[in-house]
Amino acid sequence: MVSTAPVKPAESRRDRHRRELVDQLCDEARSQLAKGGAGSVTWRGLARSVGMSPASLYTYFEGLDALFTELILRSYGALSAATAAAAEAFAEDSPGDRILLGPLAYRHWALDHRAEFNLIFTDQLPGYSAEPGGETVDAQMAIFRPMTEAVSVALGTDVSEPGQQSDDALQHSIGIWGLFHGLVSLEVNHHLDWLEAREVFEGRLRWALEAIGLPPARPGLAAAFYEWVEGNNQKRCPLD
Amino acid sequence: MVSTAPVKPAESRRDRHRRELVDQLCDEARSQLAKGGAGSVTWRGLARSVGMSPASLYTYFEGLDALFTELILRSYGALSAATAAAAEAFAEDSPGDRILLGPLAYRHWALDHRAEFNLIFTDQLPGYSAEPGGETVDAQMAIFRPMTEAVSVALGTDVSEPGQQSDDALQHSIGIWGLFHGLVSLEVNHHLDWLEAREVFEGRLRWALEAIGLPPARPGLAAAFYEWVEGNNQKRCPLD
Numbered sequence: 020m021v022s023t024a025p026v027k028p029a030e031s032r033r034d035r036h037r038r039e040l041v042d043q044l045c046d047e048a049r050s051q052l053a054k055g056g057a058g059s060v061t062w063r064g065l066a067r068s069v070g071m072s073p074a075s076l077y078t079y080f081e082g083l084d085a086l087f088t089e090l091i092l093r094s095y096g097a098l099s100a101a102t103a104a105a106a107e108a109f110a111e112d113s114p115g116d117r118i119l120l121g122p123l124a125y126r127h128w129a130l131d132h133r134a135e136f137n138l139i140f141t142d143q144l145p146g147y148s149a150e151p152g153g154e155t156v157d158a159q160m161a162i163f164r165p166m167t168e169a170v171s172v173a174l175g176t177d178v179s180e181p182g183q184q185s186d187d188a189l190q191h192s193i194g195i196w197g198l199f200h201g202l203v204s205l206e207v208n209h210h211l212d213w214l215e216a217r218e219v220f221e222g223r224l225r226w227a228l229e230a231i232g233l234p235p236a237r238p239g240l241a242a243a244f245y246e247w248v249e250g251n252n253q254k255r256c257p258l259d
Numbered sequence: 260m261v262s263t264a265p266v267k268p269a270e271s272r273r274d275r276h277r278r279e280l281v282d283q284l285c286d287e288a289r290s291q292l293a294k295g296g297a298g299s300v301t302w303r304g305l306a307r308s309v310g311m312s313p314a315s316l317y318t319y320f321e322g323l324d325a326l327f328t329e330l331i332l333r334s335y336g337a338l339s340a341a342t343a344a345a346a347e348a349f350a351e352d353s354p355g356d357r358i359l360l361g362p363l364a365y366r367h368w369a370l371d372h373r374a375e376f377n378l379i380f381t382d383q384l385p386g387y388s389a390e391p392g393g394e395t396v397d398a399q400m401a402i403f404r405p406m407t408e409a410v411s412v413a414l415g416t417d418v419s420e421p422g423q424q425s426d427d428a429l430q431h432s433i434g435i436w437g438l439f440h441g442l443v444s445l446e447v448n449h450h451l452d453w454l455e456a457r458e459v460f461e462g463r464l465r466w467a468l469e470a471i472g473l474p475p476a477r478p479g480l481a482a483a484f485y486e487w488v489e490g491n492n493q494k495r496c497p498l499d
Contacts, residue, residue, distance in 0.1 A: 056383060058298020133382070141381040142373070142448050143296060159450060193442075193454070194463040198434065201441020208382050210399060214433070223434040230470045 041079055043069055045090055052090075053134040057144045060087075087147050088155060094135040095158035101128040102162070108247050114173045115234035121166055122199035122224050123244050129203045136207055140200070167192040173233045191231045198227055281319055283309055285330055292330075293374040297384045300327075327387050328395060334375040335398035341368040342402070348487055354413045355474035361406055362439035362464050363484050369443045376447055380440070407432040413473045431471045438467055 030038070047068045051060045062083055066073040080086045105124035106117060129136040137143065171188035202223065206216045221241050229235050270278070287308045291300045302323055306313040320326045345364035346357060369376040377383065411428035442463060446456045461481050469475055 056296055056298040058296040137381050137383065140444070140448055140450065141377050141383070143377065143381070143383045156453075190459065190462060190466075193451075193459055194438065194466065197442035197445065197463060198438045199441070200445060201439070202433075202437035204380070204444055205437065205440060208380055210380065211433075213396075219430065219433055222430060223437060226430075226434065227467075227470075 037079070040069065041089075044076075044079060044086065045093060048086055048090055049135070052138065057147075084147055087144050088153075091139055091155050092158055094132070094139050095155065095162065097132065097135070098125065098128050098139065099158070099162050101125075102165075104251075105244065105247070106165075108251075109244070112240070113234065113237070114169065115228070116236045116240050118166075118169050118173055118228055118233060119221075119224060119236040119240055120244060121169070122195075122203075123221070123241060125199060126203045126206070126220060127244075127248060129207050133207050136203075140204065163192070163196060166196065170195070170231075170233070174231070195224075195227055195231070199224060277319070280309065281329075284316075284319060284326065285333060288326055288330055289375070292378065297387075324387055327384050328393075331379055331395050332398055334372070334379050335395065335402065337372065337375070338365065338368050338379065339398075339402050341365075342405075344491075345484065345487070346405075348491075349484075352480070353474060353477070354409065355468070356476045356480050358406075358409050358413055358468055358473060359461075359464060359476040359480055360484060361409070362435075362443075363461070363481060365439060366443045366446070366460060367484075367488060369447050373447050376443075380444065403432070403436060406436065410435070410471075410473070414471070435464075435467055435471070439464060 044065055047065060048060050051064065060083070062076060063073050065086070066076045080089070102121050102124040105120045109117060109120055112120075167189055170192045171185060174185070174188050174191070176185040176188050199220070202211070202216075202220050205211050206220070211219070225236065284305055287305060288300050291304065300323070302316060303313050305326070306316045320329070342361050342364040345360045349357060349360055352360075407429055410432045411425060414425070414428050414431070416425040416428050439460070442451070442456075442460050445451050446460070451459070465476065
């Protein structure tokens with residue numbers, strides 16, 4: 020029998036070169052951004068860093084905005100991947116446990132990637148604006164939607180079609196997101212240095228999730244999460 | 260009778276000149292920051308903008324960090340003043356009303372001053388760090404403390420000394436702050452453009468304040484607040 024499955028062609032030398040150069044440009048821009056702020060990332064400087072002329076950089080990106088969009092997408096992707104990995108590692112846990120895991124993983128990734136977290140969520144690129152309805156909006160929804168669905172399921176809403184949720188579940192999800200995003204954002208930017216932010220975070224999230232009627236997460240869940248994170252060879256969260 | 264009250268000396272010409280120049284430098288730095296990001300604010304550029312040599316700028320600020328600290332303090336001051344003015348205008352309202360007013364005023368100021376809001380709450384100045392326990396920390400506390408006290412009073416805690424609160428009131432205040440800060444911060448940076456952010460904000464805050472056991476705010480409070488804001492000749496919130 021002859022297979023009809025499409026065969027993925029091996030990556031050509033030229034494609035590989037392109038992919039590697041785009042990676043290198045992103046890494047370089049991310050490191051300049053972290054060191055010197057958005058204003059220090061220039062087209063000319065990037066070209067120099069990879070030994071190219073400014074004109075030939077246009078082969079890879081349409082301009083600085085396109086490069087920043089790519090950077091933001093990659094950071095969104097890394098944040099999604101971090102929360103998805105936690106969900107997968109604890110897939111056997113109760114719905115209540117799994118809903119608390121999302122915020123725990125979000126916070127952990129953010130503290131380990133402060134500049135990228137701020138890049139995603141705070142407008143700091145002068146003149147940069149994400150295309151309305153564009154890729155970065157989809158990337159944001161990819162993070163937000165699984166939570167809404169989990170809250171819908173935990174609230175006992177009939178979710179027969181993917182993406183469906185009750186208005187109650189949507190409102191509560193936005194509130195929960197606002198709460199953990201706010202606490203993480205304050206902690207990442209050193210506004211909670213005066214308190215035991217890790218304990219307060221868990222306590223406030225447990226309070227809010229139970230107040231909207233979700234089943235409580237088991238007592239040792241956060242400890243199990245931190246153990247998993249360390250065993251997973253991820254960097255330790257600097258404030259833990 | 261001879262008055263023994265100290266007479267405030269009239270501001271000397273030299274002091275007035277100094278004050279005006281410091282104001283001018285702050286305005287210039289704030290506008291460069293909003294236009295070109297943190298990386299575009301330079302010592303040399305600021306000196307040029309006020310027609311001075313870089314060396315003589317040191318008469319007014321110890322360096323860029325000191326200037327940024329001053330900018331952040333002024334923004335904190337403006338945010339505090341906005342919430343205090345709302346509290347004063349509705350001083351006759353119930354405790355439940357007054358607790359909802361803080362977040363409403365916080366959100367309104369932030370939407371009208373997006374760059375300043377991000378300047379206060381997001382680290383975007385490369386290499387800049389606020390002095391631990393320094394003035395900006397005090398400025399943050401000046402915003403946070405009145406809320407904790409209001410929550411303490413509304414929860415019926417005995418607050419016999421100023422600054423006193425129960426641990427419960429502190430935990431709940433941090434949660435409420437996290438919630439409204441998170442929602443405001445997402446809205447300011449265009450992450451909630453897909454929903455009716457103003458209604459969702461009020462709804463989530465009312466839900467949370469009632470869930471911690473506070474008396475509900477009256478139904479028309481938000482409408483009364485927006486009316487007061489407009490009558491007060493403040494700029495309309497761009498998303499309202």
